[in-house]
Amino acid sequence: MPANRRSAQGVAVLLVAAAVLTGCERGASTGGAPSPTRTATAGCPAALARAEAAVRQAERTDPGRGVPASGPRAVPGKSLVFVAQTMTNPGVAGVAQGLREAAKATGWNVRVIDGQGTPAGIQAAFSEAIALRPSGIVIAGFDPLLTSPQVARATAEHIPLIGWHAVAAPGPSEDPELFTNVTTEVEDVARISADWVIAHSHGDAGVVVFTDASIPFARNKSDLIKKELATCAGARILAEENIPLSDTSSRTPQEVSALLSRFPEEWTHSVAINDVYFADAAPALRAARRKGAAAPFNIGAGDGDPSAFQRINSGQFQAATVPEALSEQGWQIVDEFNRAFSGEPPSGYVAPVHIATAANSGGLTTWDPPGYRETYRKVWGG
Known part of the structure; x- marks a missing residue:
């Protein structure tokens, strides 16, 4: 079983209780009639400029802000x-x-x-x-x-x-x-993923958001993503797909096929609360003869597991991720x-948040910032 699938299934088992407690509807999607045809006049100059600056900072491989350079010496024998x-x-x-x-x-x-x-x-x-x-x-x-x-x-x-x-x-x-x-910070992860869409589309995007509304944390993240997208009038949310993480393998392909029928031209970008949605979207996009490095351009707002990096580096239906520095x-x-x-x-x-793309990953399958090992060893007296 692929690592990303095992990850999502393992997480989903633990979150059933959250679904029961919150009483959220499982798997309901939102989105009305297709949006008007995209035009070159759509945009948001101020939001675009801010998003581009934020994305440039997040794409740096030297974050410019490292781990604490002071602290107690290592306590022995623990x-x-x-x-x-x-x-x-x-x-x-x-x-x-x-x-x-x-x-x-x-x-x-x-x-x-x-x-x-x-x-x-x-x-x-x-x-x-x-x-x-x-x-x-x-x-x-x-x-x-x-x-x-x-x-x-x-x-x-x-x-x-x-x-x-x-x-x-x-x-x-x-x-x-x-x-x-x-x-x-979930706010930072949500904001930068939405900013990437705004910057990548030059302020003119038709966006689908993938979430799991049964999980309060995930629902909050997708709400924050939508809030940031709303700062740009040209970033139109076409639909929000509510697919529980436990159902991604069975639900995502059919939902993606339906989205392609509803928004054949309008759908240019996607943001998901977890990279696993794009692993499961790939077969449907491939079946529709979409190119892996073409629209919809997809970004995962969290995790950045090795399979996500593999899709990004090979140009296969994922363009970016906001990975954790594990x-x-x-x-x-x-x-x-x-x-x-x-x-x-x-x-x-x-x-700090980081955006990984094929251009800055160096072909690696994880995000590993420089310098922290040396800093911690110095702090601990090693």
Whole structure:
């Protein structure tokens, strides 16, 4: 099974509870009659200029803003347990690899326990982690509400918890109690993906947005994307396709075929809350004899797993992604634990957003910013 499919399926299993709690309608799409024919007069000069500047900054391979250059020296003799949503999720696996690499620089021990993508598996993995009595536990890629008893027990036993994509926002969390949560800002990711559409289209686009409205985080991201697109009058939203992540493989091809029939010329760009939609859109676009490097031009607003980079680098129905710096985030988790062990507050660092395209990826299948390894080693005294 392709990595991107396993990732989406693993995430979807864990988010069924969110769908039940929110009561969102599964799979409803919006969009009225086809928009008027695109014209050269459409546009938004001010929004376009701002979007182009933001995109130029985000496409830099040297972000210009690195990880914190000061902090406590490494506390010796610590151990971490990384509780993974599922190690078949490329994002989770990438962070785990970065964590292991960083732990070698501090001399710490790391153990990874795979939750195997199910609530029962994650709860069992978390319980096993606590039984090991580590110095700290990483909540990697799942909602801590799914493991409330384990979170409460770890807190009672004074085991620091750090999340990766565990809650919606970066930084400390009181409920659930996390020393910090490592992730990019969803507002930044949403804004830059919409800005890329505005800039790439020169302010004249017919856009389809792919989301999963059963997940509050994903629905918020797509709402933010639409809000940013609305700053440009020439970026018209043709439709919003509500396809649950668990249904992308079965639903996306037929929805894409329907969109091609409704908007044969108007549909120029797409934004999705996860790259997996474009893996599943590709067969329908190919069947319609669309060229991989032609319209609709697609950008994923999040993740940036290896399969997304492969599609981008080969010009196959995805033009860009807003990837997480997975290895860097693994190093950041170690640095945050070191601050917790030293009695210091979290760093407050949030990685800047990046846009990966075939022009700046260097043929690689991950986003790995320069300089952070050397900076952290210096901070830790290595």
